[in-house]
Amino acid sequence: MAIIAGVDIGNSTTEVCLAAMESAKVTKFYTSSIVKTTGIKGTLENIPGIVIALEEALTKSGMTMADLSEIRLNEATPVIGDLAMETITETIITESTMIGHNPSTPGGVGLGVGQTVSFSQLESLTSGEKVICVIPENIDFEDAARILNQALVRGIDLQGVIVRQDDAVLIANRLQKIIPVVDEVTMIEKVPIGMLAAVEVAEPGQTIRTLSNPYGIATVFELSAGDTKMVVPIARALIGNRSAVVVRTPQGDVKARTIPAGFITIFGSKGKADIDVESGAGKIMETVERVQPVLDVQGEAGTHVSGMLERVRQVMSELTEQHLGDMKIQDILAVDTFVPQKVQGGLAGEFALENAVALAAMVKTSRLPMEQIANQLRSNLGVDVVIAGVEANMAIRGALTTPGTDKPLAILDMGGGSTDAAIITRDERVLSIHLAGAGDMVTMLINSELGLNDFDLAEDIKKYPLAKVESLYHIRLEDGTVRFYEQHLPPQVFSRVVILKDGEMVPIPSSHPLDKIRHVRREAKKRVFVTNAIRSLSRVAPTGNIRHIEFVVLVGGSAMDFEVGDMVTDALAEYSIVCGRGNIRGSEGSRNAVATGLVLSYLDREA
Amino acid sequence: MLPDQNKPCILIYLAPHPGGEEKLREVQAGMEEEGIPYTVVQSNETNAAALSYEGASKSKLGVGVGIGSEDLCIHYVKLPAQKPLFSLQEAGSPAQWRHFGYNAARLVKGIPFKDRPSKNESYETNRDDLYQIVYRIVQKVLQESAHDHGEVKAWSKTL
Numbered sequence: 116m117a118i119i120a121g122v123d124i125g126n127s128t129t130e131v132c133l134a135a136m137e138s139a140k141v142t143k144f145y146t147s148s149i150v151k152t153t154g155i156k157g158t159l160e161n162i163p164g165i166v167i168a169l170e171e172a173l174t175k176s177g178m179t180m181a182d183l184s185e186i187r188l189n190e191a192t193p194v195i196g197d198l199a200m201e202t203i204t205e206t207i208i209t210e211s212t213m214i215g216h217n218p219s220t221p222g223g224v225g226l227g228v229g230q231t232v233s234f235s236q237l238e239s240l241t242s243g244e245k246v247i248c249v250i251p252e253n254i255d256f257e258d259a260a261r262i263l264n265q266a267l268v269r270g271i272d273l274q275g276v277i278v279r280q281d282d283a284v285l286i287a288n289r290l291q292k293i294i295p296v297v298d299e300v301t302m303i304e305k306v307p308i309g310m311l312a313a314v315e316v317a318e319p320g321q322t323i324r325t326l327s328n329p330y331g332i333a334t335v336f337e338l339s340a341g342d343t344k345m346v347v348p349i350a351r352a353l354i355g356n357r358s359a360v361v362v363r364t365p366q367g368d369v370k371a372r373t374i375p376a377g378f379i380t381i382f383g384s385k386g387k388a389d390i391d392v393e394s395g396a397g398k399i400m401e402t403v404e405r406v407q408p409v410l411d412v413q414g415e416a417g418t419h420v421s422g423m424l425e426r427v428r429q430v431m432s433e434l435t436e437q438h439l440g441d442m443k444i445q446d447i448l449a450v451d452t453f454v455p456q457k458v459q460g461g462l463a464g465e466f467a468l469e470n471a472v473a474l475a476a477m478v479k480t481s482r483l484p485m486e487q488i489a490n491q492l493r494s495n496l497g498v499d500v501v502i503a504g505v506e507a508n509m510a511i512r513g514a515l516t517t518p519g520t521d522k523p524l525a526i527l528d529m530g531g532g533s534t535d536a537a538i539i540t541r542d543e544r545v546l547s548i549h550l551a552g553a554g555d556m557v558t559m560l561i562n563s564e565l566g567l568n569d570f571d572l573a574e575d576i577k578k579y580p581l582a583k584v585e586s587l588y589h590i591r592l593e594d595g596t597v598r599f600y601e602q603h604l605p606p607q608v609f610s611r612v613v614i615l616k617d618g619e620m621v622p623i624p625s626s627h628p629l630d631k632i633r634h635v636r637r638e639a640k641k642r643v644f645v646t647n648a649i650r651s652l653s654r655v656a657p658t659g660n661i662r663h664i665e666f667v668v669l670v671g672g673s674a675m676d677f678e679v680g681d682m683v684t685d686a687l688a689e690y691s692i693v694c695g696r697g698n699i700r701g702s703e704g705s706r707n708a709v710a711t712g713l714v715l716s717y718l719d720r721e722a
Numbered sequence: 723m724l725p726d727q728n729k730p731c732i733l734i735y736l737a738p739h740p741g742g743e744e745k746l747r748e749v750q751a752g753m754e755e756e757g758i759p760y761t762v763v764q765s766n767e768t769n770a771a772a773l774s775y776e777g778a779s780k781s782k783l784g785v786g787v788g789i790g791s792e793d794l795c796i797h798y799v800k801l802p803a804q805k806p807l808f809s810l811q812e813a814g815s816p817a818q819w820r821h822f823g824y825n826a827a828r829l830v831k832g833i834p835f836k837d838r839p840s841k842n843e844s845y846e847t848n849r850d851d852l853y854q855i856v857y858r859i860v861q862k863v864l865q866e867s868a869h870d871h872g873e874v875k876a877w878s879k880t881l
Contacts, residue, residue, distance in 0.1 A: 219833075220755055256751065281824075284755045585832070587798060587807075603801055606808065610834045626834075 121713030222287030227274030242270030377418025752823015
């Protein structure tokens with residue numbers, strides 16, 4: 116009897132499958148194990164991870180390293196991916212033209228138009244003037260209200276108030292006249308004084324009507340038709356707010372400009388094409404499909420795109436000790452996205468949604484230094500180590516142990532860095548392909564679209580379902596069901612959207628409602644995984660037509676996700692393809708396909 | 723003074739002490755800014771946790787604030803009596819008292835609590851940040867003059 120270990124070194128995890136063999140048959144599968152891959156896949160740094168994974172599986176099966184007859188390693192696919200994001204628009208407010216931060220409690224109601232005056236100037240004003248008062252920090256609300264009321268008594272036509280502190284309701288409640296009050300303006304000292312301005316606050320539950328309408332602004336400031344055209348970005352930025360301020364300054368402006376992002380050149384076997392990154396993901400992917408298979412991609416020198424593409428090449432070149440010039444980018448996936456970014460020149464920390472293009476790129480080289488790993492492992496452990504075969508073939512072998520599958524069969528391996536597809540025909544021919552874009556790209560999209568600036572949090576949002584904490588004692592889950600708790604929940608999670616991570620609640624520090632976060636998460640997964648599933652299967656399909664594939668098995672880490680499997684199954688059902696998550700050996704789920712395949716390939720050698 | 727038992731409001735229980743009125747004023751201001759009604763009750767009890775729990779159990783909204791001579795608490799009727807939701811075990815600053823008002827009101831409104839104010843809030847940008855900002859702007863201007871194919875829409879100068 117021989118004990119064989121199959122070891123699959125992946126981008127993120129190292130998996131082991133243990134089995135006993137006798138007379139060219141598997142007599143028993145033992146426990147398998149999964150640990151985090153140490154170092155970059157295909158380097159000597161992987162060895163500690165491999166040893167831990169082996170020991171874990173052996174201990175669980177009541178064996179030691181000495182019982183092992185052979186370790187079989189995969190010929191890891193020499194693929195490495197990288198990601199980048201290019202913002203292609205930006206919003207800049209010049210001369211403090213508007214305030215649109217939407218504080219939670221503005222005061223008063225209505226629309227006021229007048230000259231801006233500072234709080235200290237108020238006493239020197241003569242009656243009859245239409246003014247908007249700007250109140251700096253450290254003025255108590257009672258003092259503020261008293262002086263404003265005195266001004267009203269003197270006959271000054273106070274039209275509205277702009278306040279630094281969170282005092283709008285307090286001041287508005289103490290004024291003799293109902294006027295709009297906007298508060299929490301952090302850069303109050305930058306509000307231009309002596310300019311014509313308009314302040315608007317809507318009734319609770321409503322949004323402003325005048326300042327979000329270009330003709331409304333035109334009416335207030337008596338603008339010409341030409342000028343009205345120019346205020347459209349201002350009106351647009353204020354849509355949906357409950358309060359707003361617009362100041363008319365000589366050169367004041369809200370600019371929405373396009374940032375030059377550079378162009379990329381795609382070299383394909385069907386020719387070469389240039390495409391501007393600004394033109395968006397749709398156009399980029401069209402170009403890729405037109406010239407595919409892609410032989411190389413280059414970015415315009417001196418731009419961010421080129422920097423990112425160079426970085427991928429550099430890493431890969433160092434890893435394989437091959438010449439930088441031999442590193443060719445074999446695929447890119449572009450996705451349109453948007454990024455909430457702080458508006459340049461904003462007075463109260465306003466954000467604007469900017470358009471961006473996310474890019475995943477992938478480099479493939481001839482071979483990773485697996486031989487070195489095998490030699491090192493052999494001398495460390497004193498066990499025979501064999502490099503058993505191409506990853507795709509092994510994965511298919513493993514996937515075929517899923518009950519209810521048969522050749523011809525396609526597998527879709529959705530990992531962290533790349534999406535791989537392979538197909539085996541009835542006559543045992545295997546064809547495989549690797550495409551850029553997978554789990555890591557989804558994380559990047561979630562991170563940027565929700566403006567989190569926290570990759571670990573984005574990763575958790577990707578992996579776990581959400582809930583809304585509705586009281587100190589109960590939460591409502593994504594599907595609407597309610598869960599009660601006997602102990603009260605911590606105040607940090609009160610009324611927030613939380614991630615339910617292994618029985619723990621992680622609050623998401625943003626004001627996005629649950630539906631929005633869920634939508635962003637699902638759209639990110641669809642745009643990467645569903646797109647890549649269809650893209651990759653079309654390429655491996657024997658006739659080039661995705662409909663000619665009958666069975667697809669999903670394997671790899673991302674197939675274990677709580678919703679990706681269903682999304683891909685659903686999308687592929689349109690092409691009448693039977694698709695589902697693999698269940699390796701009928702027990703392992705979508706994990707362990709390659710490791711299982713490696714063990715099974717031992718039988719070929721015997722034969 | 724007895725609170726109006728029928729009116730839904732937050733009950734603020736106050737142990738009269740020097741400086742108590744200042745705390746009360748800020749707590750009230752916080753609730754007013756958030757738009758939630760309150761009633762103030764004077765009490766002989768001096769411990770804020772006990773004061774706030776009494777307020778919470780008598781309040782129609784189930785929320786009470788206790789202003790003790792040395793501490794400040796927010797309590798919710800469904801919590802154990804000894805465990806107030808928020809508690810300030812020191813004299814504190816006006817900004818902190820105001821936040822207790824905000825958060826008691828937010829507990830009623832069911833919206834996320836405001837973060838605790840930092841001790842010495844400053845709105846000045848520090849030198850490093852300033853350097854970064856200037857650096858970014860210079861870079862941007864240089865880039866713009868180098869490329870200059872970004873579309874710029876300007877709100878007319880003739881305004």
